Amino acid sequence: MPKILDSSSVSWSAIDLILHDGLKAYKPRNSKILSIQSQIHNKNKTGSIAVFRSKNAMSNASGFIITSKEALRDNALQLTHWTPNTYAFLSYDGQRKHIKGHTEANLNQINTFVADIDFKNAEDRDANLENVKDAIVIGGHILPTLILKTDKGYQVYYVLEKPAFLSKHKNGTIPVLTAARKIAENIKRSIQDKILATDVGCNNFGIFRIPREDNIIFFEPDLTCSFAGLLTWSQNYSKKTKNVKKLNLRVVSDQDRYRKQCDQAWFKIMLGKRNIVPGQGLGRHNTILTLALACYSSGKTEAETFDLLDEFNSALKVPLDFRDMQRCVRDAFSGDYKGAAKIYIDELIDTWGSYAEKRIVRQESQVKWYKYAKKRSERTYSHKHEWLQDVIDLVNRIGTGKDNVEISTRKIREELNISAASLNRVLKQAIKSNKLVIKKGKGRRPSKLATLAMALKAFFKKNKQLKDQWLKYLKQHLELENIAFTEELSVFDMIRNGLDTDVGKRRLSTE
Template sequence: MGGEKMEEQQIREIFRRVLHGGLKEFKVRNSKVKALEPVPTHKKGAIAGFFSKASMAQDRGVVFTSLEGLEEKAARLSHWTPNVYNYLTYVEPQKKHLKGHQENNLSQLNTFVVDLDFKDAETAKKMQEKVFQVLTIADIFLPTLVLATDKGYHVYYVLDEPVYLKRHANQQLPALNAAKKIANNIKQYLQQKLFAVDVGCNNFGIFRIPHKDNVIFYEPWFTVNFAEIMTWSKEFTQREQKKTKTRIILRSNRVKGYLKQIKQPWFKSLLQVTDIRPGEGLGRHNTIFTLALACYSSEMAEQRCFDLLDEFNSRLKQPIENKDVVKSVHDAFSGRYSGASRAYIRELTSHWLSEDPKNKISPQNWYKHKKKRKDRIYSHQHEWEEDLLDLLNNQITADGFVCLSMRKIKEKMGISLASLDRVLKSLRENKKIFYRPGQGRKAAQIATVTTILKYLQKQKTMMTTQYHAYLKKWLDLIPKYKKDNLVHHSSVSLIDDTS
């Protein structure tokens, strides 16, 4: 496909891959082809589409219950909800404003989506190669679809099978809660490598819709197994908790009662910041929303909160629109949240405040730091594994494989050959690296999922059989699917818009 734009048929294939049969095939009314297909007996859901970012902000959109209806209007849409709801409807008879697109109304989870937001389109373009270096989660899970946005990218990690949400007798949705934890961990993991990850983005909300001119990467065989990524998520949580175990905030025995969030130093310090810039981690909207949540949890009156944050916004060098402040405060006081999240507070304070500890969390809480790695004599094996993966992922390759001798790796990492051998063995057993033995004096070659992804993303002329044989040999992804499906897809489903 080279640098050409995707065809309409390929966009329709993307819709089907993402939506996983969550919609009816044909419209109930005024369908042009409904008579050719029997009416499905199992329940189907609905998604929402929006014609612009402005209309999305006002909940002005269209309800779709069929792929036929979606495809008719898809070229005019800018955003959609790729995860399926039980139902969606309109607020008024004129059918302009939508309602029902809340998390507790989701019926089917199809994909995790990560929003990468840079300062501007030029910066996003310059960072594209870096983006593709970090999109592989833990060198295991690959993105299915990457879309270009105005100032960044929307990255889709599509599930191989949809997750159906069933409400238990206690009215809880355990699968949704698990998925939210996974989504947050994905964003946290990627943010450690790329500052542009919007960790405040709604996990299962509204995202860019695929168009012929905004798809820069698509590989239908790269899908994520929910059970496998949930296992990874649990392990990631455990690792992060170990890292911060001694930093877990303990309530001081000398202080009784709870110090309201608006009384804590981080809140007072954030209110004094004026240079919060868009396109850098948690920006102005997330800052105001977090401050509003702190006001809500501290039982401040909603009007008083708005007045406070309106003043805060007016002091910003680049303030947001007044309507966005109103919406943030209204959402914070909606009753859906209990208060400002500790993770968001840490992210905001670490990015926008100085490193002075008094600017962090309340001084009544005390914590002890464990030794930094540079101060320790020994490193943990998982740290060596991460070092090696980072080393390999940052190398230039001809075909996805890195040519480095064990001696060079040992020198670069400062590790003994015995330790390096254990690290390599562990990574190979977990299929995080792929190994080509050397011949004669030629050094062995090593690849990771990330280096292979970078290689494939740059390919323009690889034939179908060669391409999928490569994936099958090194990533072992193809056997999950029927071989006759291979002819259904184009020769190269990787798009690069630089041509």
């Protein structure tokens, strides 16, 4: 008789938190615990997820469908992968060998965003753990809920405190899905800014590792985030990166806009590559899928595309598994996509193209010039956000390997050559935006400062007694909208109070 996952285990707590109420509580048939009284509560939940017993089964979509938490708990110990976001329905093919329906348009609710970081090997993975901890604090103020260790990397879950439900408008659009796609892409790109091995091309709401006792390296159920908070961050991140990219912005001419993607320079360059290997951002799978989508949009047949990319894959120094290559072509011709997306084309060229090749791709487009603000070095005054970043950089520099930094405001002013009035405004902004946690010192003792990246590292090594004290404090103060600094508050108390889990709530006050 197979073992059943203990409902009190850490892995089940993580699974249950992620799913929210997206599945039925009990099996519709043959339930061991369903009672007449609970049938009413079991009726309304009709979501489905796909689960898999191995990576090979996942690659071939050879899993099975789960519609209840009871069934999931019964099978969880034998599972390796799952779809953490819930679909309206799923089905099998005619032979009941493969699962169908796990597409974005069929999503019922979004429970979590997941970033996949994949290094070359396990040694690379372990050597980069500290760098990963720095990179996965989104925007300096959004912490992950769950981190899983994979064979060669990590999967990082940002779990929503409430699921985002999808509904189609009369014009056929799904606004929540559009916003969620952008959030997912920006999360991955912001992490990739620091960790090149981040897979920015993985399916935003697809299949990921399932939490297990043997792969969970970090789990804090109180560190959930709101969809609204992530959306606000995503919009700001898009504006910031757009402004940076304006320096090299190219606008596609009308002639180029309607050229077949297969005739464009990037396609020919990528088709000639032979050294594409995993662990470098967009790898073999994403390259082949992007090339296949270009073939699809250019009017090539599926058979022609398969022959072309089979030859391309075979010529790689480290070819992709044949079935994975086959699936890429099949996905490209599924009708779910219009063609290769510019964001992935640019990423492929940036990752694998030489300087000369990048220049060729840029020259294909028409140049458009913009007027820019002066550089900081050419200005008399600095902006508040620039000073804030200076303070954060200073804390990170002198706080390497520490949970917090003990430093006086005088020392900060001397280090940064900033006035007392400006520093005061900057520190208030740091608290308001959750970029820094600050604990005022007693008497003449200097204040303690910590970034949330430092806090995340502290979470990894904190002892059980401290964690229990921290959670007890949360239960008492979680609903307060403003929490004054007191000498008794620990760094951990303030960290959670300052998290952006609900817009306009749980802010710190210096009064």
